[in-house]
Amino acid sequence: MDTKTQDSEFVDIHPRNSYLSAQQLIAHRHTEFEPPSGGLKRTQNEGTASELEELKRAQEYLRAQLSVPRIERLGGRALAIWNAEQQVAEVIRKDGKFENFGYSEQGKLYLEYYEAMFLLEVGRLQLEYCGSVVSIEQAYVLLLGELESERYSNYLVYSALSRSGYIVVKHVRPQEIPQEVTSADCIWALLSEKVADQPVPDHIKNSPFYHIAEKRMEDVKERITSQKTEDPNIVVERIDLQFGQRKRMADERPIKEPASKKEKLSTQGRSLVDQLKSEFTYAKFEDIFEKFEMVQLKTQDYTKEELDTPSALKIIFDLHLHNKGFKKSAPTTPNFNVIILSSQATFPTHDEIAKIKHQSLHTAPLLVISVSESKQIQAFLYYIS
Amino acid sequence: MQFTFACKRKRCSNKNVNSTPLPSCQDGERYKGRFTGLSVEIVDPEQAKSLYDNGCFGKGSKSRGAPESGDEDETLLLGMEESCFLAHYLNVLDITNSAGCFMDFHRFVEVAEEQNDKFLENLASYVYLKSKNWVIKSGIKFGGDFLIYKQSPRLYHASFLVIVQKPGDSDHYQSKNLKGVQRVAETSDKDVLLLTVQAPKDISCPRDLQEASVTETIVRRFNYLTFVQSKQQ
Numbered sequence: 001m002d003t004k005t006q007d008s009e010f011v012d013i014h015p016r017n018s019y020l021s022a023q024q025l026i027a028h029r030h031t032e033f034e035p036p037s038g039g040l041k042r043t044q045n046e047g048t049a050s051e052l053e054e055l056k057r058a059q060e061y062l063r064a065q066l067s068v069p070r071i072e073r074l075g076g077r078a079l080a081i082w083n084a085e086q087q088v089a090e091v092i093r094k095d096g097k098f099e100n101f102g103y104s105e106q107g108k109l110y111l112e113y114y115e116a117m118f119l120l121e122v123g124r125l126q127l128e129y130c131g132s133v134v135s136i137e138q139a140y141v142l143l144l145g146e147l148e149s150e151r152y153s154n155y156l157v158y159s160a161l162s163r164s165g166y167i168v169v170k171h172v173r174p175q176e177i178p179q180e181v182t183s184a185d186c187i188w189a190l191l192s193e194k195v196a197d198q199p200v201p202d203h204i205k206n207s208p209f210y211h212i213a214e215k216r217m218e219d220v221k222e223r224i225t226s227q228k229t230e231d232p233n234i235v236v237e238r239i240d241l242q243f244g245q246r247k248r249m250a251d252e253r254p255i256k257e258p259a260s261k262k263e264k265l266s267t268q269g270r271s272l273v274d275q276l277k278s279e280f281t282y283a284k285f286e287d288i289f290e291k292f293e294m295v296q297l298k299t300q301d302y303t304k305e306e307l308d309t310p311s312a313l314k315i316i317f318d319l320h321l322h323n324k325g326f327k328k329s330a331p332t333t334p335n336f337n338v339i340i341l342s343s344q345a346t347f348p349t350h351d352e353i354a355k356i357k358h359q360s361l362h363t364a365p366l367l368v369i370s371v372s373e374s375k376q377i378q379a380f381l382y383y384i385s
Numbered sequence: 386m387q388f389t390f391a392c393k394r395k396r397c398s399n400k401n402v403n404s405t406p407l408p409s410c411q412d413g414e415r416y417k418g419r420f421t422g423l424s425v426e427i428v429d430p431e432q433a434k435s436l437y438d439n440g441c442f443g444k445g446s447k448s449r450g451a452p453e454s455g456d457e458d459e460t461l462l463l464g465m466e467e468s469c470f471l472a473h474y475l476n477v478l479d480i481t482n483s484a485g486c487f488m489d490f491h492r493f494v495e496v497a498e499e500q501n502d503k504f505l506e507n508l509a510s511y512v513y514l515k516s517k518n519w520v521i522k523s524g525i526k527f528g529g530d531f532l533i534y535k536q537s538p539r540l541y542h543a544s545f546l547v548i549v550q551k552p553g554d555s556d557h558y559q560s561k562n563l564k565g566v567q568r569v570a571e572t573s574d575k576d577v578l579l580l581t582v583q584a585p586k587d588i589s590c591p592r593d594l595q596e597a598s599v600t601e602t603i604v605r606r607f608n609y610l611t612f613v614q615s616k617q618q
Contacts, residue, residue, distance in 0.1 A: 165613040272388055272601050273545065273578065276518040276535055281406045288407055292474050295513040298583065298598035321616050346558040350581055350602040367607065370560055378564070379609045383388045385601035 020071075028071045036061055072123055080111060082129040082142060089116040089127060089143075096124065100167045100328060112170065113143040113151065114158040121159065150342065153371040154316055157340055160377050167320040171338070172331055174363050183209035190217055271297055271385050297385055311355055313339050313348055315362060336367040343373040353382050388603065391574045392535050393542040406518060406536075408439040408477055416478040418468060420488060420496070425468035425480055426460045433461035441520045441537050442467050450538055464523055465497045465504065466511040473591040474512060490591055503549060506582040507531075509597040510549045513580075524548075527575070528566050545578040545603075546570040552583055567606055576603050 020028065036057055045051075076096065080089040091102060091109040101119065102111045111119070119125035120139050127134040134142060144151045161168045186209045189200045200210075276282060282289060318334035320326040341347065348368060356362055368380045408416070416432050418425040427433045427443065430452075436442045437451050443461040445452030452459050463471065471478040473490045480488045488496070497504040507530060514521055519533040524546050532543040548557055548566065557563055557579060570577050578601060585596035 161609065164610045165617065166609070271517070272603055273390075273514065273517055273519065273533070275390060279518060279536075281536070282518040285406055288475075289516050289518060292470075292512050292516040294592070294595040295509045295516075295582075295597045295599055296595075298600045321613065323617060341560065343560065345560070346555050347560060347563050347604065349555070349558055350579070350600045353602070354600075367609070368604075370564075372560070379607040381605045381607045383603040383605070385599075 025071055028069060031068050033061070033065045077124055077126045078119070079126050079128065080116060082116070082127055082134065084129070084142075087113060089113070089125075100169070100326070103170075103328070114155045117143045117155050118159050118162060150340065153340055153342055156371055156375060157338065157369050157377055158317065161317070161319065161338075165322060166335075167322060167326050168317050168338075169320065169328075169331065169334075171315040171318050172334075172363070174360060183213055186210045186213040187217070190214060272383055311352065311359070311361070313352055313356060315356075315366075316340050318364070319367065334364045337362045337364050339366060339368045341368060341370040343371060345370075347380070348382070350384050353384050357384075390544050390576060391542075392544050393574055395540055395542060405439045406520075407475060408436050408442070408471070416471070418463060418472075418478050418480045420468075420480055420482050420493075422483070423500075424465065425463040425478075427463065428460050430457075430459070433459075436461060436463075436471075441522075441534075441539075442471065444523075465500065466507050467521070469493060469497065469508055470511055470515060491589060494588060503530075503551065505584040505588060505597075506549050506551055509582045509584055509594055510547065510580045510599065512594060513597075513599050514547070521547075527569050527573070529570075529577070532575075533578075542573065543575055546575045547578045547580060550579060550581045552581055554581075563604060567604065571606065576605060578603055 078095045079093040080091045082089050089111040101115050102109045120127055158168050193200050315337045317338040319336040320334050366382055369377055371377050418427050433452050443463040445459055446462050447454040447456055447459045452461050472480050482488055514533055520537055522532045524530050524532040527546045529546040530549045531547040533545045534543050535541045567577050581600045583598045585593050
């Protein structure tokens, strides 16, 4: 590579590869291709000379577009290893912000297949499998599977929604959303354990407040039973403090949280086309209108068995908005729950949607996204009576 | 997401201020209609005008909407559901067949069901929507069963395209059919309202419709891109 003679003071370097100049590098980063414009769309094979010519030009254009050397910064990539057994990518080296991607388990960061695929496509990830770097083409097979499955549509939806500006995360079932355990919760749990003999739930036991509350309660108990009060004021004060917290909890909870949330989510049992009843003409002729009010809105009563059978519709993703302060570690209520339909699937009927709502599997309005045969995605909102 | 419906006012001036949503026969004279085999025809021009002005029933035989061609031989054509409603629920119309015999409810339903095997479901939807003060017109030009209007087609554009289904029907839940009908409705600012009607098994008198029940579904295309962009500002 370099030759160094004893006589000369100069070092000659002859690189094996040729390097691009700075101008060339910049030019190659943004190569733009104009698609050839050509008349009307053809719908049939004609086999004419002009058609062959057109085909040849189209292929050449494609080849030119694909064979341009691509320039990318080598450093700006995270490194992950694909674990085929668990179907996850383990992140070995992070690069840049990873705030909304992946999930942590035992101190390791893992990426789901769609997240890894997406990062790979946007050039932020280098994926390795069995010690070698995976190309994008290989990743499609490796991550999305060789056989046709819902993974491809899931990835398409994930990628389209992420690109358009949503935070897309795996659906969290309503009961799994971790409730924040306050010290008041711990006190309540302790009280019901002592008074009503109810065991303390695990999620409260794990709370950092639990042991503090338990300790404090023991202290207070100790002081009350021994009656050796050195400073009775403090005891009184402490009880006061606890009562204060307790009261606030009892007042705020039922009004603020569940009532309004349920109300917002369900239109069930109410008609969607009742608006004209507030019209002046309706009030004037109400007697007559009421006479034909004979066809009733169907209300569904589900047996326990029906509710227990899992619905065919699965909620795959939750959508969050960027400016709502989403945090991976403490997910808030999402803006939408996403159901994905393949191109052959029929749309969910009233009863199917009603069942999901009844089972309260959803945490937000349902967004039904259909992936068409041409892989275009389209979203639909359902309103049901 | 709260549901709000589209209701676009037409640009023309208010032509008819004194209209009522339902016709009545206070002067004792009932409307007379003749069943032609396809629809029920109101021959008397005065009765035709009165029916159209009060509740926008029917369609002029020589006009697009109201009978307003000015021809003397123009009649008012009532659809099967609306004539059944006028005759047997509002009780203002007598229907005779081509031979001049009076048709009772049972006979009329029988004939209508021969025409359209979904007649009972349609009738139940018609009565259901009528009780909610909608003006109901045929939805055939938008590929549905009904179009429903606020007040009158003269004043407002239709708010919904109604599609009536039997409980087991999955035709309109096929993705290409649903998307198709939605695109058509969306170009004219309507929503698609899917009504699934459980019709009574046996119907011998108008009251038997009480056995029917309805579920409503509105599926709306949602532009997720503009939604997220509007929220980011």
